[in-house]
Amino acid sequence: xxxxxxxxxxxxxxxxxxxxxxxxxxxxxxxxxxxxxxxxxxxxxxxxxxxxxxxxxxxxxxxxxxxxxxxxxxxxxxxxxxxxxxxxxxxxxxxxxxxxxxxxxxxxxxxxxxxxxxxxxxxxxxxxxxxxxxxxxxxxxxxxxxxxxxxxxxxxxxxxxxxxxxxxxxxxxxxxxxxxxxxxxxxxxxxxxxxxxxxxxxxxxxxxxxxxxxxxxxxxxxxxxxxxxxxxxxxxxxxxxxxxxxxxxxxxxxxxxxxxxxxxxxxxxxxxxxxxxxxxxxxxxxxxxxxxxxxxxxxxxxxxxxxxxxxxxxxxxxxxxxxxxxxxxxxxxxxxxxxxxxxxxxxxxxxxxxxxxxxxxxxxxxxxxxxxxxxxxxxxxxxxxxxxxxxxxxxxxxxxxxxxxxxx
Amino acid sequence: xxxxxxxxxxxxxxxxxxxxxxxxxxxxxxxxxxxxxxxxxxxxxxxxxxxxxxxxxxxxxxxxxxxxxxxxxxxxxxxxxxxxxxxxxxxxxxxxxxxxxxxxxxxxxxxxxxxxxxxxxxxxxxxxxxxxxxxxxxxxxxxxxxxxxxxxxxxxxxxxxxxxxxxxxxxxxxxxxxxxxxxxxxxxxxxxxxxxxxxxxxxxxxxxxxxxxxxxxxxxxxxxxxxxxxxxxxxxxxxxxxxxxxxxxxxxxxxxxxxxxxxxxxxxxxxxxxxxxxxxxxxxxxxxxxxxxxxxxxxxxxxxxxxxxxxxxxxxxxxxxxxxxxxxxxx
Numbered sequence: 073x074x075x076x077x078x079x080x081x082x083x084x085x086x087x088x089x090x091x092x093x094x095x096x097x098x099x100x101x102x103x104x105x106x107x108x109x110x111x112x113x114x115x116x117x118x119x120x121x122x123x124x125x126x127x128x129x130x131x132x133x134x135x136x137x138x139x140x141x142x143x144x145x146x147x148x149x150x151x152x153x154x155x156x157x158x159x160x161x162x163x164x165x166x167x168x169x170x171x172x173x174x175x176x177x178x179x180x181x182x183x184x185x186x187x188x189x190x191x192x193x194x195x196x197x198x199x200x201x202x203x204x205x206x207x208x209x210x211x212x213x214x215x216x217x218x219x220x221x222x223x224x225x226x227x228x229x230x231x232x233x234x235x236x237x238x239x240x241x242x243x244x245x246x247x248x249x250x251x252x253x254x255x256x257x258x259x260x261x262x263x264x265x266x267x268x269x270x271x272x273x274x275x276x277x278x279x280x281x282x283x284x285x286x287x288x289x290x291x292x293x294x295x296x297x298x299x300x301x302x303x304x305x306x307x308x309x310x311x312x313x314x315x316x317x318x319x320x321x322x323x324x325x326x327x328x329x330x331x332x333x334x335x336x337x338x339x340x341x342x343x344x345x346x347x348x349x350x351x352x353x354x355x356x357x358x359x360x361x362x363x364x365x366x367x368x369x370x371x372x373x374x375x376x377x378x379x380x381x382x383x384x385x386x387x388x389x390x391x392x393x394x395x396x397x398x399x400x401x402x403x404x405x406x407x408x409x410x411x412x413x414x415x416x417x418x419x420x421x422x423x424x425x426x427x428x429x430x431x432x433x434x435x436x437x438x439x440x441x442x443x444x445x446x447x448x449x450x451x452x453x454x455x456x457x458x459x460x461x462x463x464x465x466x467x468x469x470x471x472x473x474x475x476x477x478x479x480x
Numbered sequence: 481x482x483x484x485x486x487x488x489x490x491x492x493x494x495x496x497x498x499x500x501x502x503x504x505x506x507x508x509x510x511x512x513x514x515x516x517x518x519x520x521x522x523x524x525x526x527x528x529x530x531x532x533x534x535x536x537x538x539x540x541x542x543x544x545x546x547x548x549x550x551x552x553x554x555x556x557x558x559x560x561x562x563x564x565x566x567x568x569x570x571x572x573x574x575x576x577x578x579x580x581x582x583x584x585x586x587x588x589x590x591x592x593x594x595x596x597x598x599x600x601x602x603x604x605x606x607x608x609x610x611x612x613x614x615x616x617x618x619x620x621x622x623x624x625x626x627x628x629x630x631x632x633x634x635x636x637x638x639x640x641x642x643x644x645x646x647x648x649x650x651x652x653x654x655x656x657x658x659x660x661x662x663x664x665x666x667x668x669x670x671x672x673x674x675x676x677x678x679x680x681x682x683x684x685x686x687x688x689x690x691x692x693x694x695x696x697x698x699x700x701x702x703x704x705x706x707x708x709x710x711x712x713x714x715x716x717x718x719x720x721x722x723x724x725x726x727x728x729x730x731x732x733x734x735x736x737x738x739x740x741x742x743x744x745x746x747x748x749x750x751x752x753x754x755x756x757x758x759x760x761x762x763x764x765x766x767x768x769x770x771x772x773x774x775x776x777x778x779x780x781x782x783x784x785x786x787x788x789x790x791x792x793x794x795x796x797x798x799x800x801x802x803x804x805x806x807x808x809x810x811x
Contacts, residue, residue, distance in 0.1 A: 093590050093593035096582075096589075123590070125624070127582060128616055128617065128619065131578070131616070132579065132585075133582075135617060137586060138583055139584060140586035140593075141590070142573050142583075142587065143586070143591050144596075165576055269571040271548060271570075273571075274572070275571060278557075279561035279563045279564075
């Protein structure tokens with residue numbers, strides 16, 4: 073049933089219906105509304121016997137989740153930005169110990185300069201932590217992905233990060249259908265841990281592994297991650313059968329048929345981009361849209377197949393890989409290696425700058441006309457005047473940035 | 481029990497053979513758990529391995545075997561679990577260096593939520609994982625009063641990584657990062673970081689210190705801690721032959737001298753207030769303690785640093801006065 077509700081509140085209610093045993097969290101904008109709501113839900117007895125641990129740091133939050141999961145409980149936390157970095161040491165630990173913790177990341181920029189607004193630098197900085205990373209394009213999808221995240225995590229014993237754009241989604245009020253308890257229960261069976269701290273069956277968890285077996289442990293982890301691509305799609309299909317909603321999966325494609333130019337991105341900018349694609353299609357331009365729902369593991373085959381018929385791909389990423397391009401751009405270039413598809417690597421929407429319809433429209437039109445740079449990296453929404461005044465004097469030269477800015 | 485005064489080792493410690501069977505240590509019981517069993521890779525004379533076995537066996541007895549453990553990174557973790565072997569006969573989880581307290585809090589919360597609250601949780605860490613990198617998580621655990629017994633095995637340095645200085649390294653000690661070179665006389669002088677006192681400031685139900693020189697006292701404190709709920713903290717001095725430069729046969733002796741010199745006060749506190757101290761029968765000059773350890777050898781060479789020894793003696797005297805450690809004195 074659709075209900076007007078804030079994204080954070082809807083996620084909190086969904087997590088409560090997933091019957092967690094332990095929620096451990098430390099507040100950080102823009103994740104705060106999620107944990108505030110969960111704190112209330114736990115206190116009101118609306119999350120079963122769940123224990124809410126108000127820990128002293130994000131490092132403590134992830135550590136408590138590790139302990140809770142190893143003791144056989146379902147564990148959840150949420151964070152953002154610097155908080156994700158502060159728990160970074162514990163992320164590969166959770167995945168390495170095969171503990172299916174689920175975490176929401178209310179995506180936010182990384183400082184300095186300190187900035188509380190949305191981009192994807194936080195999640196992408198943890199690309200190689202061994203976590204499955206899902207990106208929600210809307211609040212409805214954010215809610216649905218949380219149910220799917222627990223199912224995927226616990227069936228594979230791999231932790232899952234659900235990314236939702238800070239403020240843009242977390243603080244947006246809109247009509248959302250929060251899965252009801254019966255639907256969640258139909259999808260999510262009780263947690264059956266792989267190994268558990270149990271006095272009746274003592275096990276050693278977290279032993280030291282040296283050069284003689286470390287590679288093999290990591291090989292198995294890599295195999296497991298790639299195998300999870302199938303599971304992620306299967307869970308999305310089951311979710312569809314139970315709720316009637318298509319959510320999740322590996323990618324989402326929009327008007328890709330006969331598309332000559334395809335925009336690829338993730339998160340909430342996909343909604344804006346879909347509107348622009350409709351406009352341009354009406355104007356006769358053969359453009360389409362590919363959304364990446366599952367960022368890690370990277371659905372290489374699906375993305376290569378989806379882009380096979382395009383001649384140009386515009387990668388629009390809200391995260392910068394300083395000194396190279398964008399994180400997503402690098403993945404797409406590798407995915408299309410050997411093909412004739414031209415890749416335009418574009419960064420926009422950093423630190424909360426809105427990705428507008430005008431911006432997306434301009435990028436796609438320029439790509440169609442062959443006017444968009446494919447040399448290195450395009451800063452699509454750079455305020456050239458500001459940059460020149462503050463920075464450009466020291467930066468121009470070898471870096472060869474080509475501004476496409478709003479100042480022009 | 482009536483207090484026994486058996487002075488054959490110069491302390492109040494008593495050997496099992498002199499006691500009634502009911503008063504002997506868990507270690508004298510053939511049916512002890514052997515929580516950390518033989519075959520692990522600790523150095524000869526390791527104080528930490530000894531303390532861990534005593535602490536966990538006593539905790540297993542107190543919990544009737546319903547117990548799980550969490551371990552910080554460090555010597556204890558490394559020497560006990562080289563894949564594919566494990567020395568642990570209790571449920572054991574190792575996550576990271578600085579998070580044992582938070583992991584243990586999560587374990588305790590998870591057990592409660594699952595209706596398994598009868599299972600007790602014991603966390604273990606060295607002094608680095610406790611007083612330095614782990615202090616944030618530990619303070620959080622204390623403040624929330626989570627139902628965990630946290631045990632610090634204090635060997636006064638980062639021994640696992642090659643004997644570097646920690647926040648628990650005593651003044652003037654030579655370590656790999658505080659060598660007595662140039663004008664430096666070992667580790668810098670300071671008041672030291674007393675985690676037991678910091679723990680008391682959190683007003684948790686129980687705080688105690690102990691050494692491997694008195695296993696009756698150590699076991700009794702574990703039993704007392706396990707009889708309570710909420711956050712409990714036990715700080716055990718565990719000499720390290722490698723890091724201290726002591727003979728491996730001197731581990732217990734050095735621990736005893738640390739207590740009897742007054743440098744390591746042995747006490748317990750309930751709800752943040754001192755509730756009892758382990759009295760010293762005869763105060764030992766610090767020099768007697770220091771001379772057994774190569775890490776203090778530079779204090780006694782030629783010309784040596786008698787002034788530094790004197791400062792350490794004053795520190796011991798202050799500790800004795802503060803805690804009222806001498807027999808017959810009241811605090």
